[in-house]
Amino acid sequence: MTRENSIWIGIDVGSITCKVLAMDEAGACLSATYRRTNGRVVEAVKDGLEEIAELLENRPVAGCGTTGSGRQLVGALVGADVVKNEITAHTRAALALHPDTRTILEIGGEDSKIVILRDGVPVDFAMNAVCAAGTGAFLDQLAGRLGIAVTELGDLAMASAHEVAIAGRCTVFAESDIIFKQQTGHRREDIVAGACRALVRNYLNDVGKGKTIEPPVLLLGGVATNRGIREAFVDALDLPIEVPELHNVMGAYGAALLARAEGLGRSGMRPLDAIRDSDFRSETFSCTHCPNACEVVRFVEAGKTIGFLGGRCERWESRVRDGESSATVPASGQEDRRAGCSGGRPCGSGLFGHRGDL
Amino acid sequence: MNHFTFSWGKNYIAVRGLLRVLGQDLVAPPAINTAMATKGIETAHPFLCFSGKLVLGQLRAQLEQGNRSMVFMSSLGPEACRCADTSEYLEGAFGEDFDGFSAHRIGGGSFGGALANLRSNFGPRIRKHDCFRAYAMFCGKVDLLFKIEKQCTALRCLSSEPQAVQALEEVALERVDRTNTMVGLWRVSRWFDRAAERLPRRSAPPSLRIGIVGGEHILSELDSVMARIKRLAEKGIYIDWRSGFRLLARSTPERLAPLKERCRDYLHDEPSTSEIFSCAHALEFAEEGYDGVLHVYAFGCMPQSALKPVLQRVAQDAGIPLLSLSIGDRFAEEGLENRLEAFVDLLTEKRASKRRIHTVHTAKGAA
Numbered sequence: 001m002t003r004e005n006s007i008w009i010g011i012d013v014g015s016i017t018c019k020v021l022a023m024d025e026a027g028a029c030l031s032a033t034y035r036r037t038n039g040r041v042v043e044a045v046k047d048g049l050e051e052i053a054e055l056l057e058n059r060p061v062a063g064c065g066t067t068g069s070g071r072q073l074v075g076a077l078v079g080a081d082v083v084k085n086e087i088t089a090h091t092r093a094a095l096a097l098h099p100d101t102r103t104i105l106e107i108g109g110e111d112s113k114i115v116i117l118r119d120g121v122p123v124d125f126a127m128n129a130v131c132a133a134g135t136g137a138f139l140d141q142l143a144g145r146l147g148i149a150v151t152e153l154g155d156l157a158m159a160s161a162h163e164v165a166i167a168g169r170c171t172v173f174a175e176s177d178i179i180f181k182q183q184t185g186h187r188r189e190d191i192v193a194g195a196c197r198a199l200v201r202n203y204l205n206d207v208g209k210g211k212t213i214e215p216p217v218l219l220l221g222g223v224a225t226n227r228g229i230r231e232a233f234v235d236a237l238d239l240p241i242e243v244p245e246l247h248n249v250m251g252a253y254g255a256a257l258l259a260r261a262e263g264l265g266r267s268g269m270r271p272l273d274a275i276r277d278s279d280f281r282s283e284t285f286s287c288t289h290c291p292n293a294c295e296v297v298r299f300v301e302a303g304k305t306i307g308f309l310g311g312r313c314e315r316w317e318s319r320v321r322d323g324e325s326s327a328t329v330p331a332s333g334q335e336d337r338r339a340g341c342s343g344g345r346p347c348g349s350g351l352f353g354h355r356g357d358l
Numbered sequence: 359m360n361h362f363t364f365s366w367g368k369n370y371i372a373v374r375g376l377l378r379v380l381g382q383d384l385v386a387p388p389a390i391n392t393a394m395a396t397k398g399i400e401t402a403h404p405f406l407c408f409s410g411k412l413v414l415g416q417l418r419a420q421l422e423q424g425n426r427s428m429v430f431m432s433s434l435g436p437e438a439c440r441c442a443d444t445s446e447y448l449e450g451a452f453g454e455d456f457d458g459f460s461a462h463r464i465g466g467g468s469f470g471g472a473l474a475n476l477r478s479n480f481g482p483r484i485r486k487h488d489c490f491r492a493y494a495m496f497c498g499k500v501d502l503l504f505k506i507e508k509q510c511t512a513l514r515c516l517s518s519e520p521q522a523v524q525a526l527e528e529v530a531l532e533r534v535d536r537t538n539t540m541v542g543l544w545r546v547s548r549w550f551d552r553a554a555e556r557l558p559r560r561s562a563p564p565s566l567r568i569g570i571v572g573g574e575h576i577l578s579e580l581d582s583v584m585a586r587i588k589r590l591a592e593k594g595i596y597i598d599w600r601s602g603f604r605l606l607a608r609s610t611p612e613r614l615a616p617l618k619e620r621c622r623d624y625l626h627d628e629p630s631t632s633e634i635f636s637c638a639h640a641l642e643f644a645e646e647g648y649d650g651v652l653h654v655y656a657f658g659c660m661p662q663s664a665l666k667p668v669l670q671r672v673a674q675d676a677g678i679p680l681l682s683l684s685i686g687d688r689f690a691e692e693g694l695e696n697r698l699e700a701f702v703d704l705l706t707e708k709r710a711s712k713r714r715i716h717t718v719h720t721a722k723g724a725a
Contacts, residue, residue, distance in 0.1 A: 069696075087700035121711040122704045124679055127697060210670040295392075 006062035007055055009269060010256030011048070011078065012086065012249065013041055013070030016109025016136060017222060020048030021252035022055045023260070025062075027096060031055060032249040034222070041070050042077060042280055049078075049272060056272045063259030064269035065089070067251050069111075076299040076307035077280050079270040082259045089254030091115050091122050094218050096257055097244055102214040105233065105241075106250075107203065107223035109136040114207050126207050134203035136223045138171050142195050145178055146188055153192050157228025160193035168198020196228035200236050215239045222248045278302075289315065360385050361462070362425040364413040367507065367584075371535045372499035373431050376464070378538055379492040380480055385425060387416055394419050401451055407658035408686035409573070414451065426458040429479075431465045431496075469493075498543045499534055505547070506530045508599060509554055514591035515564050517557040526553055564596035566650070566705050569643030571599070571636040571669070572682075573655040573662050583654065583685055586698055595702065600642070601635045624668050630661045633668070640669055644676030649705040651678055657686020679704060 007030060012019040018041065021032040033051045037044040049056065065082035066075040067089035075083040086108075094101050095117070104115040112135045116124040128134055136150075143150040164186050167177040174195065181191050217239055223229055224247040233241045246253055259267075280301045287294045296316050299307040308316035363373050365387040374384040388394070390412050398415025406414070417428060428448070448461045462479040466472035473489040510527040514520045530553075533546045568590070591597045614631060617638035621629070624637050640651050653669050655662030666682050673680035681701040683694065 085696045085699045085703070087696070088703040119711070121708050123708060124673075125700060125704060127693070129684065210667055210674075212674075 005059045007059045008062055008256040008260045009052075009056075009064040009078075009267075010089075010249075010252035010254065010259065011045060011064070011066045011068075011071075011074055011080070012089065012251030012255060013037065013045065013066065013068040013074045014086070014108050014251070015069055015111070016140075017248075018044035018048055018070075019068075019249040019252040020045065020052060021246075021249050021256055022052045023253065023256040025260075027257065027260075029246060029249075029253060032246065032252065034248050037070075041073060042278075045074050045077060046276060046278075049275060053272055061267045061269050063256070063262060063267045065255030065257075065259035067255040067258075071255075072307075072309045073282060073297075073299065076309075077278065078275055079268045080259075081268050082255065082262055084255060084258050086251050086254075087113055087115060087125050087127070089251045089258060090220055091117070091125075091254070092257045092261075093246070093250040093254035094220065094244075095120055096253075097246070098216060098218060098242065101216050101218050103211075103217040104220060105203070105208075105213075105217060106220040107135055107199075107229070108221045109140075111135055112203055112207050112221070114211055114213075116211055116213075124211065126209075126211065128203075128207050134168075134199055134206055136221070138168070138174065138195070138199050138202075139223060139226065139229075141171050141175060142178065142192065145175060146192070148188075151225070153196070154226035154228045154230075156189045157193040157196045157226070158231070160187075160189040162187070162190050163193040163197065164190045166191065166194040166198040168195065168202045174198060193228055196226065197232045197235075199223075200229060200232040204236055213237055213239070217241050218247075219243050220247045220250045224248065280306075287315070360425070361427045361429040362417075362420045363387060363429050363431070364416050368503050368531055369500070371503060371531065372496050373429065373464075374535065375499040375538070376431075376492045376496035377429065379495050380476065380484065380488060382480060384429065385420070388419055390416050405658065407656040407660075409656040409659070414448075417448070418452065421452055421456045421459065426456065427460055427462065429462045429464060431463075494540060495538070495543075498540055502534050502543055502547055502550075503531070506534070506550060509550075511588060511591055511597050513554060513557060514588055515594055515596045516559055518560045519558055520592045522557055526550075526557070560594070562594065565594040566702065566709065567596040567598065567648045568650050568652055568705070569598045569600075569639065569648045570652045570654060571639045571643070572653045572665070573632065573659055583683075583694070586694065590698070590702065598643070598648070600639045624672055632661050633665050636662070636665055637668060637672060640672045640678075640680070641676065644672070644678040648678065649709055650701065651680045652701070653680060653682040655682075655684055657684045679708065 006025055008023045008025075010019075010021045010023065012021075014037075016036060017034060018037045019032065019034050022030045024030055031052045033048045035044055035048060063082070064078060064080045065084060066072075066078070066080040067084050067086045068074075069086075071080075071083050071085075074080070086106075090104060090106050090113070094104050094115075099120055102117055104113075104117070106113045106115070111128050113125060113127045115122050139150055139153055143153055148156070164181050166181065167173045178191055178195065181194070217233075217237065219230060219233060219241050220243075224243045230241055230243060244250065278301055280299065283298045283300060285296055285298065287296050297309040298305055298316075299309070360383050361377065362385050363370055370384060370387055377384050394415035395412055396415065397418050398411040398413065401414045401418060402411040420428075430448075452459050464472070464475050464479060466475050469489070472493060473484070473486060476484050476489055476492070506527060510523050510530075513523045513526075517523050530546065530550045533549070534543070537543050537546055570587075587597055614634055617634050618625070618629070620641055621634060621637040625633055629637075636653070640653070643651050651669070651673060653662075653666065655665075663684070669680055669682065679701070681697060683697060685694070
């Protein structure tokens with residue numbers, strides 16, 4: 001049972017940007033912030049929460065969800081109730097706002113995805129694999145090369161009258177091609193328009209390969225702001241493309257919806273003061289317990305370990321989950337070799353000297 | 359003499375069984391860890407698949423420990439893998455760095471070929487009878503290892519005590535390794551069946567059923583994948599796969615023919631065994647009502663990369679969700695976790711929607 005005026009918080013921490021959103025019980029977005037992390041994730045989240053401080057301090061928080069590649073870290077920082085991958089979060093948000101959606105195209109800072117939905121149910125998805133050419137990173141690179149802000153690219157592309165072809169298969173090759181096109185005297189707007197088309201071509205040939213793209217099609221992610229990209233999608237697919245108002249914070253909105261769906265009533269999210277004053281940091285160590293030598297990330301606050309991430313067994317995560325006091329969790333460089341993996345299960349002690357887990 | 363080999367999961371136990379029949383032995387290969395993977399990536403030709411790179415790293419680690427006589431099993435014929443038959447390549451990769459290094463390829467496309475290989479490696483006095491016994495032991499152990507691994511993964515979902523499953527798996531593998539007769543293997547198999555049957559079961563049915571196809575051996579290579587698969591099983595997801603150690607145990611044309619026929623709409627010309635198994639099993643999983651198919655393969659594995667669009671078509675025609683995961687040094691673990699989690703969410707949502715539709719139909723029927 002949620003209290004009157006309750007709000008739900010969604011936080012989406014991607015590779016380039018951090019999105020924070022507050023939602024009411026009816027699912028209406030009360031406030032949303034979007035900022036670049038500039039490599040300082042914790043600070044970006046704190047700043048994002050500061051922007052909605054008034055809401056956080058005056059209304060009870062009924063649930064908090066985190067998503068994006070930094071979801072685990074931020075989940076530990078804010079005490080999230082739900083930590084979910086961004087594909088699920090975006091799908092949830094898209095279906096809430098546009099229940100008849102059949103295709104979601106999402107282009108983030110360094111990854112991109114496609115989700116195919118039929119009758120309101122996700123039936124297929126794909127993400128970019130080993131290359132960031134069809135992502136926002138490509139546009140960042142382009143803006144840097146042309147000496148303009150990435151936000152100016154869209155309008156510039158729309159001003160093009162004689163678009164040039166850009167090799168967009170790889171960001172590095174694209175840059176070489178852009179240099180060549182600059183040196184052969186092509187106008188900036190024509191190069192930008194060609195690059196937008198190259199990004200879309202790359203996206204459809206990589207992420208969208210083999211997928212049946214049917215309307216209604218939603219375009220999400222920060223890149224959807226770029227009109228040049230939108231137009232390139234419309235041309236390539238010969239379909240109308242919808243860009244929802246919340247397109248760049250849909251992950252955060254989805255995380256808030258997922259938190260609401262948990263129906264907890266009372267959130268485990270920490271008070272803003274505690275987050276604000278937190279000296280939260282992460283450390284990395286190599287677990288020496290078995291030959292896997294996992295690189296484990298430890299989240300530390302006020303000298304206490306509050307969470308772990310990255311082990312292939314549950315050896316470290318289970319300690320915090322099971323409420324072991326921080327005193328029993330070894331400090332950095334003092335990894336405990338005695339206890340077993342996964343709650344006492346022998347791990348890698350080596351059947352025949354070999355790892356215990358296949 | 360103690361030889362050394364590479365190992366996909368526990369398959370070295372089968373190679374060791376073969377060697378013991380011939381009076382030889384094998385040291386247990388060390389688990390592949392990040393350092394070994396890095397060395398393998400540095401040593402290998404870039405075009406070698408990720409599995410091949412891991413194997414090279416593991417072999418190099420053993421050479422650095424002083425081992426010199428390497429034995430490796432590879433088959434020829436339809437199962438031949440460009441990365442599995444690498445004796446000459448290995449000589450080139452390691453020969454200069456390690457004095458006395460020798461690579462002995464065993465196995466072969468026929469009994470005669472296998473016998474000739476054994477004789478050239480371990481002496482001309484090896485009789486046909488010895489060769490037969492050695493390969494019978496090898497095949498018996500391959501089959502039993504596959505059965506144990508597969509059933510224990512399923513039991514992690516079906517049993518209420520996953521830790522007991524883990525213990526059973528370890529004891530069973532140890533018993534297989536200790537056994538040196540075919541009758542002994544049969545007894546271990548019977549003991550395993552009974553022990554598995556006695557494990558307490560969960561009352562709830564599996565929340566999802568996922569079938570795995572592709573280069574399943576990659577699952578056993580780096581714990582990162584298999585550990586995650588096992589975690590899914592422990593959360594109540596039934597995990598199934600139907601072929602293992604394919605590169606080691608030769609499939610007869612008789613066994614392949616019906617599978618090939620089943621895939622005739624999707625595979626043309628002369629598909630490899632790996633492609634036939636993957637495609638046929640994906641179709642089987644769809645027919646049997648599995649919730650999804652997970653296609654795993656080593657980054658750089660050409661046959662499996664080429665199979666990806668074929669499986670997409672199979673999945674589309676059969677209406678079963680498919681996730682292709684290429685496992686390799688260019689694929690961050692976070693990405694792996696993300697995709698698996700999203701895939702499970704998708705399957706869960708799909709199953710829930712089916713249930714909703716069924717409920718609506720039932721309600722209409724009642725009305």
